[in-house]
Amino acid sequence: MSNNIVSDDPIMESDHREEVSDQRKNLFAEIGGPESVSLDVESAKVLGRHGRVSQALGWSATLHLAFQSFGVIYGDIGTSPLYVYASTFADGIKHGDDILGILSLIFYTITLIPLTKYVFIVLKANDNGEGGTFALYSLICRYARVGLIPSQQAEDADVSNYQLDLPSNRLKRASTLKSMLENSYSAKIFLLITTLLGTSMVIGDGVLTPCISVLSAVGGIKEAKSSLSEGTIVWTSIAILVCLFMVQRFGTDKVGYTFAPIICIWFAFIGGIGVYNFFKFDPTVVKAVNPKYIIDYFKRNKMDAWVSLGGVVLSITGAEAMFADVGHFTVRSVQISMCTVTYPALILAYFGQASFLTKHEDLVSDTFYKSIPSGIYWPMFVIAVAASIIASQAMISGTFSIIQQSLALGCFPRVKVVHTSAKYQGQVYIPEVNFLLMLACVAVTAGFRTTQKIGNAYGIAVVFVMTLTSSLLVLIMIMIWKTNILFVIAYVVVVGSVELLYLSSVLYKFDQGGYLPLAFSAFIVAVMYIWNNVYRRKYNYELEHKVSNQKFKEITTSMDFSRIPGLAMFYSELVHGIPPIFKHYLENVPALHSVLVFVSIKSLPISKVPSKERFLFRRVEPRELYIFCCAARYGYTDMHNEGDGFEKSLLERLKEFIREDALLNIGDHDRNKANNIPPENGGEIQDVQMVEKACEAGVVHLVGENEVIAGKGGGIGNKILINYAYNFIKRNLRQTDEVFEIPRKRLLKVGMTYEL
Template identity: 70%
Template sequence: MVQRFGTDKVGYSFAPIICIWFSLIGGIGIYNLFKYDPAVVKALNPKYIVDYFRRNKKDAWISLGGVVLATTGTEALFADVGHFTVRSIQISMCFVTYPALIAAYVGQAAFLRKHSGLVSETFFKSIPDPLFWPMFVVSVMASIIASQAMISGTFSIIQQSLALGCFPRVKIVHTSAKYEGQVYIPEVNYLLMVACVCVTLGFKTTTKIGNAYGIAVVFVMTLTSAFLVLIMLMIWKTNIFYVIVFVLTIGSVELLYLSSVLYKFDQGGYLPLAFAGVLMAIMYTWNNVYRRKYYYELDHKISPDKLKEVSADIKLSRLPGLAMFYSELVHGIPPIFKHYVENVPALHSVLVFVSIKTLPISKVPAEERFLFRRVDPKELNVFRCVARYGYTDGRNEQEPFERLLVEKLKEFIRNECSFSQAFLTNGDVTEKELGEPDDGQIDEDTKMDRTADREKEQEEAEREIEIIDKACRAGVVHLIGENEVRASKGASLGDRIIINYAYNFLKKNLRQSEKVFDIPHKRMLKVGMTYEL
């Protein structure tokens, strides 16, 4: 419930608790070390690892799946680099987290030297009696905070996938004006909650949950190292010798741990792979159809010549009012417009094709928000508009958006007129600079002609602005293109399943266009069209 306040506010609230947590486990660990067996520090000698494997062989290899849980949580540091600076993670890991954990584990080992029968309850049994209940409260709060790292990491991954067109539309709330990566996604937040409750009820024991978590963590580490090798070879152009050394040292250790955790695949380890399979299926389905739709629109977009042909149709009538036609295409007119005109042979007196784009900056100044371009022929009063927003800019004030867009449209027409007048004025200067004969009569006639042209341009601009004002008074209508997709005739069975069933199921159960664009429902009109992909 507190995720909506943002990573930074949650972090400020929980940071003191984490500091208390690390201080307590480190202090208790040092206390147990000196109370029970200070000689345990000899365990830092790597020789004991070799002896352990010689003595236990296969059982030692299997036990690595449990040992890896001592390092889990560190992978969340790298998922959260977008939320915190690299330097802050380095300092906190080296001077707080690592020393406290080493002290805690060494203290528990010393405690077990005297109480070997309390292995399953080592943590709470090793706490001194006066500190038991305070430690119990702090540990519960710390476990809640530990989940924050994975939740915020999930938000970041979903946001990046959405930007690449690899994930269905979800609402993304940017909670920080300073850091782009700090986001909150309501749908994902509640799905995580439901999934956690279901997993807990299904597994019931921490052993199976630990097996599942171990496989997830080691897979993350192994895949990260594999991608790092690709970066070393293809981007950094690292010497092949260093790449081989990296693979033999880091890679061999990670593969050893991976083989150990996979041994417990049937004891809960299958869960993260099942989740990954479902997510991959969703992402592949969405991205596959998303790309096909985009290329379909590019191939079938309306050219300027086609628009002139449509506008010249004598059956086409003009209605009073201003229509905003929303489209994802920035260049060209979407094919759904032709479909609309063919079925409803009427156009509003002013038509604006609007594309809303979010930029990777916090705010876009109001004067730079709208980019306009006129669509020929001029008498049609058709314009293209790209509305640019930063990730913290609000788009939920419908009336101001309309008003601001119309004002900027009129400003664009005035600027276009001013540019044309400036061009005519510069033409006078240019001709004089070129050394044309100074014939007073010709020069005077030319000036009069150009003055008349400027006045004509001014009158035309004022006339266009009057048409826009009149259209706004008649009413503003928001037209949304709703695209249905179907597999084309002759498509393979796989394509039919992906397009007709999987993609359409996702689309019907996700956030719709009017919610994404924050469009007033009273003045919204949906235009449907079926794409055969």
């Protein structure tokens, strides 16, 4: 078998590829070949569990990112003091010590979940700098074969690998769990649905956070203007929300620098006011650090205490944003900003409000604004409104990030992703999603009108995401980190039990607004699953009906087709082999360009693929046809819409491949002798010149547009899924050429119908 034949047998093909890859590496190692064969192995970064650029950036850049993070990440959790006590004591304070019980709950909840869980554990589970539910899923997919699309190639290990561990009980436990996941289709589906649900809940947070934050801040104006109606406050909030979404197109970088000073001032204000109230009213509330007050609180209030946890959990809203938005920054910068400013300011604010409430129990419904010293009310009101606007930024940015990840892994319909910063990777803006989020925020604010109802819905979304994150994190601890089992058990018992307790509490208010995030998430999950399900089935169809190597030879020898000048790029999603649409094309257009490259856009379950490892080429026999297969590999944070840059990079890498391939075929004397060309460089020069000549004649982009319909024996459910649901989504979204910015003047679409 020639080194360049595309095998019909996927197993033989994989083994052969690995052999050729090893040969190529060994050959270049011996002759000191091009630097491009020195592959960037990601395993050290993953095993070290540090962010993508945490180690690379100096302290100056890290501190700049830490400052930026205030304007993007902490607005949500930072503005929680606006409404936590009011939501927790919805029916008023029944016993003086209840204040200490709730303060103790708030103190330990913030310390356990945002600080301990997220800052010191979850952030280390980033996928090479990227965070969010899909980052956890991608880590698991990369370590265990739980992905549902069979597009793996042996060479993928070159850009994403894990080092081998010495035998141990932890390794045995990890291997057992890995085997269970890989051998169970139900487990793979469950893992995917869990990830989709977590993603949809983050998107739900992106809707509810702006609503509750802005509405609660604007509502404070009633302290000075009691004559203002509820309608005026609601419509003022809606106007602010619309403006907020309009500035998203400027990007996280500019938004972060604009908002960061305001949030820093906000933290200084709430921390300072907290200290003032603490010493002025009741410094003895410091005894709430004793968890005994939590026990006493539950003994006194029983069922009511459990229900009130739905208000306490609002003190940690936005904690997930630290993880979802870490791709906009670095792990180190987020840890610095949280530990040095955010956490101390929040603790001081809650202790100060508790001190105020011990002397003013009747003012609990307006705790925040009532506890502000009268001389600074208006400055504080202005900062509160500004901070509430910024609070929305955290989950909006997180929503963009997590949709970008799910999009790249084939779990979200095609939308345009705009990279807004050339300086920092991971900062993105998605126009369609931004518009839909704005409409949803306006609808929720206009429909619910009060922070109490929105708070009931908000709590469910927040705790659901946290619980799902913990579930995936436990898998990573056991299977990838190989953490000591005692620590895993401790995490499950302490963090897991607390989160489940909060989840049970917020679900109690399902009929009081709690149904909203669940209904919203069900809709998002349905859309994502429909898209992913048909995407997988379409890929498997192409895999089953691909043009085999033998069939391709028969087609090229039996058909009377002509060769036309130029180079054609034929796009498809199939990684292994030649897509069936090519045969359909050749039957209708019996002509081939002088050089043909089959390009498949492939997503790897990693955050970024090094540019020198972007393209993976194979040559299709017979060689004189000049036909190549190319897998363009992307991580889920890589920019796809590179325009002419993509074409230029691919063609340059094709020439490099031809040169490398020539070194592996030095012994092919027959062809060289026939052309009177020296064996050392003959084939290389001829083939490179052929590609260059084809490029000069013109490059054409052929895009396969596959229409999918339900097969005749599929049943009514299959018809609804494919003919109506999937095709409706597809018709209303961007096409392949729009996503990759293929030049219109050089674009030709080839259509074919698949029956699934």
